[in-house]
Amino acid sequence: MNALRLGRLFLLTMTLAAAPMPSAPPAERKAHTSEPVLPVLYEKACPFEGCTFREWTVAQLSTMHPSWEDSRSVVATLKVGEKVTGITGVLVVRKPDRFLVKRPIAHLSLKAGDVILQYVEWGEGSADLWAKGVWYKSFDWGQTGEDGDLVLSDENITLVEYGSSEWWVQVKTLRGKVGWVLANDNFNGMDALGDPPTEDHTDSPKVQKRQ
Numbered sequence: 001m002n003a004l005r006l007g008r009l010f011l012l013t014m015t016l017a018a019a020p021m022p023s024a025p026p027a028e029r030k031a032h033t034s035e036p037v038l039p040v041l042y043e044k045a046c047p048f049e050g051c052t053f054r055e056w057t058v059a060q061l062s063t064m065h066p067s068w069e070d071s072r073s074v075v076a077t078l079k080v081g082e083k084v085t086g087i088t089g090v091l092v093v094r095k096p097d098r099f100l101v102k103r104p105i106a107h108l109s110l111k112a113g114d115v116i117l118q119y120v121e122w123g124e125g126s127a128d129l130w131a132k133g134v135w136y137k138s139f140d141w142g143q144t145g146e147d148g149d150l151v152l153s154d155e156n157i158t159l160v161e162y163g164s165s166e167w168w169v170q171v172k173t174l175r176g177k178v179g180w181v182l183a184n185d186n187f188n189g190m191d192a193l194g195d196p197p198t199e200d201h202t203d204s205p206k207v208q209k210r211q
Contacts, residue, residue, distance in 0.1 A: 047091050055189060064078060065180045078181065082173070087178070091168075099116040101113060108136075109132070118163070169183045
C-alpha cells in the first residue's frame with residue numbers, strides 16, 4: 001500500500017513538473033500618444049525663411065515688455081522709425097494646425113482617423129510635425145515615399161483646424177534698453193530675402209502649399 005501510494009505521488013510530481021508553468025501576461029506596450037502640452041515653446045526662434053536678427057526699423061507703434069510671459073508690464077514704447085537691434089525670439093505655439101488622416105500613410109505608420117499636428121513652418125517647405133507620439137522635426141512637405149508619391153498630400157490628409165501662435169522678439173534700443181515685443185509686422189528689416197516680409201508668420205501658422 002505504501003509502495004503504491006509512493007508510486008502515485010512520484011507520478012503526480014513528474015506530471016506537475018512537465019506541465020507548463022503559468023506566466024503573467026506581457027506588459028502592454030503602447031506609444032505615448034498624448035498630444036504635447038500647450039503651449040509649445042521654441043526658443044531662439046526666427047520662424048520664417050530669411051528671418052535675421054540684426055538692426056530693424058520700427059514700422060508700427062510697439063510696446064516693449066520686460067518678459068514675453070503672460071504677466072507683463074510695460075517698460076517702453078517704440079516709435080515708428082526708431083532703430084532697434086533684434087537679439088533673439090521665442091515662438092509660443094498656443095495651438096497647432098490640425099490635419100486629419102483620410103487614408104493610411106505607411107511611411108509614417110498612420111491610419112485613417114489619426115491626427116497630424118503642425119507646430120511651426122521654417123520656410124522652404126520645412127515644418128515641425130507631431131503624430132501618434134512621434135516628432136518629425138524639419139519635415140519636408142515635398143518628401144516622397146517609395147512609390148514616388150508625396151508622403152503627405154491632399155489625397156491622404158485634410159486640414160480641419162488652424163492653429164495659433166505668438167512670436168516674441170527681444171530687442172535693444174539705441175539707448176541700451178532691452179525688452180520683449182510681440183512681433184506682428186511691426187518691424188522692417190527682419191527678412192534678409194525681402195524687406196519687409198510679405199507674409200505674416202506670427203498670428204497663426206499657415207498651411208504649407210504642397211505641389
